[in-house]
Amino acid sequence: MGASGADGTGHESAGTDFVHVGRYAVNLPEREVLCGDRRIQLPWRGFEALQMLIEAKGEVVNREELFARLWPGITVGESSLNQCIAKLRRDLGEPPEGGLIETVARRGYRLKGVQEPAPGVQPEPVLETVSVARRRPSYWRSAWVLGVVALAGVGLFYLWSWHTRHIQAQALLREGFRQVRDYRAGGLGAASTLFRQALDLDNGLSLAYAGLAEAMARSVEPAPGQAWVMAERAMHLDPHCGECRAIAGWIRMTRDWRFGEAKRYLDEAVSLEPNNPRILLWHAQMLACGGEFDRALAEIDRARAIDVKQPAVVTMRAGILYLSGRFDDAIAAARESLGLKPDNPAAYGWIYRSCLQLRRVEEALAAKAALNAAFLGLSPDARFEMERRWGDAYGRGGLQELVLGLLAGTSAKPALDHQRYERATWKMWIGEREGALQELEHIFDFRPFDAIYVGVDPMFAPLRAESRFRKLLARMELDGGVRAR
Numbered sequence: 441m442g443a444s445g446a447d448g449t450g451h452e453s454a455g456t457d458f459v460h461v462g463r464y465a466v467n468l469p470e471r472e473v474l475c476g477d478r479r480i481q482l483p484w485r486g487f488e489a490l491q492m493l494i495e496a497k498g499e500v501v502n503r504e505e506l507f508a509r510l511w512p513g514i515t516v517g518e519s520s521l522n523q524c525i526a527k528l529r530r531d532l533g534e535p536p537e538g539g540l541i542e543t544v545a546r547r548g549y550r551l552k553g554v555q556e557p558a559p560g561v562q563p564e565p566v567l568e569t570v571s572v573a574r575r576r577p578s579y580w581r582s583a584w585v586l587g588v589v590a591l592a593g594v595g596l597f598y599l600w601s602w603h604t605r606h607i608q609a610q611a612l613l614r615e616g617f618r619q620v621r622d623y624r625a626g627g628l629g630a631a632s633t634l635f636r637q638a639l640d641l642d643n644g645l646s647l648a649y650a651g652l653a654e655a656m657a658r659s660v661e662p663a664p665g666q667a668w669v670m671a672e673r674a675m676h677l678d679p680h681c682g683e684c685r686a687i688a689g690w691i692r693m694t695r696d697w698r699f700g701e702a703k704r705y706l707d708e709a710v711s712l713e714p715n716n717p718r719i720l721l722w723h724a725q726m727l728a729c730g731g732e733f734d735r736a737l738a739e740i741d742r743a744r745a746i747d748v749k750q751p752a753v754v755t756m757r758a759g760i761l762y763l764s765g766r767f768d769d770a771i772a773a774a775r776e777s778l779g780l781k782p783d784n785p786a787a788y789g790w791i792y793r794s795c796l797q798l799r800r801v802e803e804a805l806a807a808k809a810a811l812n813a814a815f816l817g818l819s820p821d822a823r824f825e826m827e828r829r830w831g832d833a834y835g836r837g838g839l840q841e842l843v844l845g846l847l848a849g850t851s852a853k854p855a856l857d858h859q860r861y862e863r864a865t866w867k868m869w870i871g872e873r874e875g876a877l878q879e880l881e882h883i884f885d886f887r888p889f890d891a892i893y894v895g896v897d898p899m900f901a902p903l904r905a906e907s908r909f910r911k912l913l914a915r916m917e918l919d920g921g922v923r924a925r
Contacts (some may be wrong), residue, residue: 459494461551462540464532466494469676471643475533484639484648485510486528493541493551502548509666525549605641612638613647620655621752631655646678650687657691667691682713690722693729694889699917702726717743721756729918731896733764751781758790763896767794783814789890796869797898801839805830843870857886861894868899876900877908884915894918 458465458474465474471487473480482490488510492501506521525541534540542550616634635651642648653670671691674684689705692698706726709719720743727736737760743753758773771794777787788811795804806827813823834842843866850859864879880900883891894900895918903909 461494464540466490468494473532480531480533482528482531482643484636484643485524486531487643489524489528493549496550498550498552500544500548500550506548609638609641609645609648612641613645613651616648616651616655620651620658628655628659644677646674646681646684648674649677650674650681650684653691654687657695667695680712682709682711682716682719685709685712686716686719686722689726693722693726694892695887697887697892697916697918699726699729715746717747717750717753720746721753724760725756725892728760728763729892729896733760736760737764749780751777751784751787754780755784755786755790758787758794759893762790762794762797763893763898765898767797770794783810785811785815788814793865793899796865801834801842802831805834805842839869843867858888860886861888861890865899868902873903873906877903877906877912880912881908891916 458467463475468491473482489506492509503521529536529541540552542552544550612634616631619631620628632652632655635648638645638648649670653667656667668691671688675688678684685705686709689702689709692705693702703726706723710723713719720739724736724739727739740753740757740760754773754777758770758777761770761773770790774787774790777784788807792804792807792811795807809823809827830842833845846866847863850856850863860879860883864876867875895913
């Protein structure tokens with residue numbers, strides 16, 4: 441692929457925004473294509489493909505690279521890429537083969553005729569002109585009025601069309617965020633599709649790129665690099681979008697473990713949108729990861745006052761209470777969240793962890809089974825069978841036999857990678873500190889979400905004096921902000 445621009449985003453610098461490709465002038469930052477006096481609106485995936493071909497500067501872009509960027513985290517057939525390129529050719533007005541976009545057999549595609557403009561050179565501005573033939577003076581005024589009326593009609597039509605597309609895009613956006621924040625395994629693919637459909641209607645919708653970033657970061661098969669590219673694009677399109685910055689901060693916190701940058705983005709997001717409950721929630725989560733529980737509770741209570749019926753806010757409050765050692769209060773808050781949203785996996789998770797701390801093992805196992813069933817979409821029978829199996833193991837041999845069974849069930853990949861944090865927790869139940877440390881030292885292989893709490897999780901309090909544990913926190917950029925408790 442070609443080198444990135446001077447701003448590090450892959451775009452040309454401000455003086456050379458337009459790249460000339462054959463008869464087209466392409467403005468990469470604004471995502472628009474001009475052909476003479478005509479503007480060409482490309483859908484999201486079509487413009488991404490064109491941008492990749494431009495950035496390659498005439499070199500071949502492999503099909504694998506195109507699949508990774510156009511369908512991140514999704515497996516599609518070869519025909520999908522063929523149809524995407526065919527549609528791009530049609531939208532540009534190019535022939536099916538032999539035009540600007542050249543097919544390289546069994547490899548990919550490349551562009552012909554890419555020209556880098558001299559600094560400061562811009563294409564001719566697009567001018568909407570009306571040519572009025574010379575008439576006798578008696579007809580001039582009528583022709584002028586008719587022209588104005590015609591232009592007004594065209595303008596109203598395009599305004600109505602844009603307004604309709606905008607409303608549709610906003611509806612897709614809302615549903616996409618609902619799906620991505622539902623904390624269920626099957627919702628992420630659907631959410632990504634909705635965000636892309638919104639971008640097909642309005643390719644300048646910054647929150648749609650931010651939504652794609654969040655969906656990619658939440659994926660079981662994470663693509664942190666692609667997620668960050670989408671987050672950066674959202675912030676570039678709208679530097680004043682607080683939720684875009686909050687999502688960037690959330691990705692830095694939960695996936696990249698770069699807590700210094702996460703704090704900066706989340707602080708900026710709160711400054712831009714101080715009354716956005718989701719932003720306040722993530723800001724409170726970051727404060728809790730650093731052991732600032734009083735500030736975290738104050739922040740989450742502010743979010744709760746803004747939207748008292750938001751389940752995610754109440755659930756995060758339960759998490760902060762658990763991390764601060766207030767286990768009974770955490771259970772009460774989690775049950776309040778379940779009253780707002782039954783089968784909320786995250787709420788069951790805090791009940792599970794709090795009950796373990798209180799040695800209410802059977803209640804903890806019931807909550808763990810409910811968590812798994814809600815997240816994976818299991819039937820009630822499957823949930824009760826899981827709970828029964830764990831309960832039988834606990835009844836036969838106490839925590840020791842229960843833990844051995846849980847460890848055996850997660851000893852093979854990919855479950856092993858996904859469950860490292862849980863496996864460390866289970867080993868702490870039976871006092872295996874060395875085994876717990878070994879599990880935690882492998883969390884970098886997959887970076888499970890719960891691992892951001894490792895420095896303040898009461899389950900690992902006995903490890904806080906261990907040098908290996910402190911080294912782990914330093915590697916995660918958590919050592920400076922975590923209080924010794």
